[in-house]
Amino acid sequence: MDIIKTSIVFTKTIRNVTRLKEIVTVFAKNGFDEFINSGITSHIPDFVLPSSRVKIKEELAQKSARDWPMIIGNRLRKCFEELGPSFVKLGQLLSTREDLFDESFIDEMKKLRDQALPIPFETAKNIIEQSLGIKIADIFSNINQQPIGKASIGVVFEGTLKDGQEVVVKVKRPGIEKIIETDFSILAFLISQLEKFSDEIKQLALSKILVEFEASLHNELNFNIEALNGKRFQKIIDKYDNQENKLFRIPHVYEEYTGEDVLVLEKIVGIPFSSKADVDKLNEGLTDKLQKAIEIFSKMYLHDGYFHADLHGGNMFLLPTGEIGIIDFGSMGNLSRKARHNFVAIIYSLLTHNYENLIYEFLDVAEYSAIPDVDKIIGDIKQELRPYIGLTAKEINSTQLLHKVIRTITKHDMFVPRDWVIVFRSLITLDGVSKSLRLDCDFFGILESNIKEIIASSFNKDEVIEDGLWAMKDILSTARLVPRHLKWFIKEWTKEKFAFEVKISGHEKEIVGIYSALLFLSFAILSAAFMFAGVLCLDSGKVKALLDISILSWVFWSLSCFFMITGFMVLRKGEK
Incomplete structure (x- = not known):
């Protein structure tokens, strides 16, 4: 699915005009009719655009201007819920972009969780048997026909294997790939039209978000990838988790019963961290556990660059054994070695209040169409983070700090890539969980101690030699490529008859x-x-x-x- 191509050659890629009509109709009746232009409706033969009962502009006029993110978010949520899996998943993605959207808009998008409809058990049974090539009766001694979870891509059932092991069975929705492919092509087209309509919408970089979303969702559609992600996460976390007194529990994957459309996992029973009242009852020793969890996660971020991309209270469980269970490995984040160095430098710059270096690190990782005014960004960052100067790592509210940094960066038309947003959101989530449970966890203090270890190890002889070899390779590669590119550039210059003008003032x-x-x-x-x-x-x-x-x-x-x-x-x- 190449959504850039689909947005350009729209008429060749949309095979379901009826679906486009349905989408436009749903958006129109929920108040977005005044934003839908003729460039969209011209692709639907004999279509009359319906109008909503209450226009968005009318509702905004009746309420405070501060309520517009909530109003837009509420109406979009209703559209997404009615339009199905692709749009629900998009809404869930938008709920993670605190750097781009207002808090009240994010809150509306978060309500989309678990709003998907179930699928009939007979349909799920057929998918399991076709995917695994085994009769369901030969795998399970019992399986509950009522789903215990409904997501936009899959439906979850619980059952018991022949050996008595309790498991959960994740089944992919039938025909979901075709639905998502059609919806993606339509979304790409709609966004391209909206970005022509409004510069404010264009600044949200929805096209880039959609490209990243497509890549992420492509992996989530294959349950084999989710199984491999869980195994890799387990392998990395075991490096830092005490084997004699383990803190984390990752559900075992039954590979023999897992395929592209079916995933069978060990069932883990516990209290989700999102259920604050129930977790509060087991608060004894929880501060130490969460402190240790943050320490292990920070090492995974800083040393390995591998992390859970959808970490929230609903995916973390407190088990009766005292362990912390983690589920749902469909979406993972991965930082390269260079990106990890950037991440270390960003966190260290925040802790040492070196805002100039902080901005230069973000310039290295962010995307922008024009080089921003660096002095202006540094000035804005200093203004925003002035209240934190002089505070120790333990005294800093890390959630507020990270939110302010990301919002200031994006205000200057710098687009922060998805992996970076995810890693910051994961840190914010961990800090948020501890604060919601009224636990006193020194979040930034843990990061600070780990960063000092990494900075010390960066002077390791082997690391220096390796960096030197890579630098030498880059220099040799550049020396070889520059003459070629210069030759091509001059050739194109003369062929296209380019000209340039030099302006000198004062003389x-x-x-x-x-x-x-x-x-x-x-x-x-x-x-x-x-x-x-x-x-x-x-x-x-x-x-x-x-x-x-x-x-x-x-x-x-x-x-x-x-x-x-x-x-x-x-x-x-x-x-x-």
Whole structure:
């Protein structure tokens, strides 16, 4: 699914005009009819755009201007719920972009969780048997026909294997790929039209969000990838989790019963961290557990760059054994080695209040169409973070701090890529969980101690040698590529007949003088040439008087005088 191509060649990729009509109708009746232009409806034959009962502008006029994010969010949520899985998933993604949207809008998008409809058990049974090639009775001794979870991509059932092990069975919705492909092409087209309609919408970078969303969702559609993600997460977390007194519990994947459309996992029973009242009852020792959890997660971020991309209270459980269970590995984040170094530098800059370095690190990782005004951004960051100067790591409200940084960055038209938003959101989530449970966890203090270890290890001999080798490779590669690219550039330059203009201010008089002198030199050369041409036309043996000179010689000498006089006039004009 190449959504860039789909948005450009819309009429060739939309195979379901009925779906487009349905989407436009749903948005129109929920108040967005005034934003839907003819560029959209022209693709639907014989279509009359319905109008909503209460216009968005009318509702905004009745309420405070501060309520507009909530009003827009509420109406969008209703649209997404009615339009199904693709739009529900998009809404869930938008709920993670605190850097772009207002808090009240985010709250509306968060209500989309678990709003999907169930699928009939017979349908799920057929999918399981077709995917695994085994009769369901040969796998399970019992399976509950009522789903315990409904998501936009899959439906979750609970059952018991033949050996008595209790499991959960995740089944992909039938035909979901086709639905998502069609919806994505329509979304790409709608967003391209909306961005033409409004500069404010264009600044939200919805097209980029959709591209990232497509890549993420493509992985979530394959349950084999989710199974591999869980195994990798387990392997990395085991490096930091005490094997004798384990803190984390990752559900075991039954690979023999797992395929692209079906995922069978060990069932873990516990209290979700989103259920604050129930977790509060087991608060004893929870501060130490969460402190240790934050420490392990911070090491995973800083050392491995691998982390859970959808970490929230509903995916974390407090088990009766005292362990913390984590589920749902469909979407994971991954930072490269360079990105991890950037991340370390960003956090360290925040802790040391080095805001200039902070901005330069963000310039290295963010995307922007034009180079921002660095001094202005640094000034804005200093203004926003002034209240935190002088505070210790433990005294800093990390959630507020990270929100302010991201919002200030995006205010200057810098787009923060998805992986970076996810890693910051994961940190905010962990901090938010501890605060919601009224636990005293030194979040930034833990990060600070781990960062100091990483900075110390960066002077390790092996690391320095490795960095040096990579730097040498880059230099050699650049030395080889620059002549080629310069050759291609000059070739294109001459082929396209490009021209450039140089403007120099403050030396206009000198430039005019030089220009006049060059013109005088040109006229003098022309004058001399015509003078010489006139002489060549003379027949020296026949010229005994002026009347014997040929007319052609007089013409050339006249032109010579004309160019000489013109040259002197230009030179005098330039001297004034």
